[in-house]
Amino acid sequence: MRIKLKVNNKTEEIDIEPHEILLDVLRKLGYYSVRRGCDTGMCGICTVLFDGKPIPSCSVFAARADGHEITTVEGLEDAKAFAKLLSEEGADQCGYCSPGLILNTVYLKKIGVKDLNKAKIKLIGNLCRCTGYESQHRAITKFLGVTK
Numbered sequence: 001m002r003i004k005l006k007v008n009n010k011t012e013e014i015d016i017e018p019h020e021i022l023l024d025v026l027r028k029l030g031y032y033s034v035r036r037g038c039d040t041g042m043c044g045i046c047t048v049l050f051d052g053k054p055i056p057s058c059s060v061f062a063a064r065a066d067g068h069e070i071t072t073v074e075g076l077e078d079a080k081a082f083a084k085l086l087s088e089e090g091a092d093q094c095g096y097c098s099p100g101l102i103l104n105t106v107y108l109k110k111i112g113v114k115d116l117n118k119a120k121i122k123l124i125g126n127l128c129r130c131t132g133y134e135s136q137h138r139a140i141t142k143f144l145g146v147t148k
């Protein structure tokens with residue numbers, strides 16, 4: 001089957017198999033920031049925005065994206081600002097988890113989250129093997145303008 005979707009505001013058309021998942025199709029289209037981690041919806045590394053909301057792209061059939069809008073970290077305006085904070089706070093060690101964390105954190109900013117505890121709960125599905133999370137939390141605090 002052939003699907004047509006928008007990725008980062010660019011129209012893409014591609015032939016897919018019915019069983020293919022969105023993660024693999026986005027990578028076939030060249031969006032390599034979308035990475036595979038657990039493949040079970042648990043690690044957050046494969047996160048993309050689907051019509052503006054974060055989802056694990058490993059857990060969605062590509063066919064569902066037909067006619068929808070996908071945003072990856074490459075297409076996100078605020079991504080560079082948050083990536084800079086991650087770097088300044090020492091939270092970009094191997095960087096493998098960064099695209100998923102960036103997408104979810106930028107979404108939290110968009111919906112107005114300014115409470116670090118709320119942010120931590122929302123980001124509980126973004127696993128990181130390197131940082132121990134403290135440096136990420138410092139960057140998130142600055143980026144969201146956390147007030148308490």
Ligand code: FES
Pocket residue numbers: 035036037038039040041042043044045046047056057058059
């Ligand atoms: S690879 Fe999709 S959530 Fe882990």
Ligand code: FES
Pocket residue numbers: 091092093094095096097098127128129130131
């Ligand atoms: S920085 Fe390496 S997994 Fe998060």
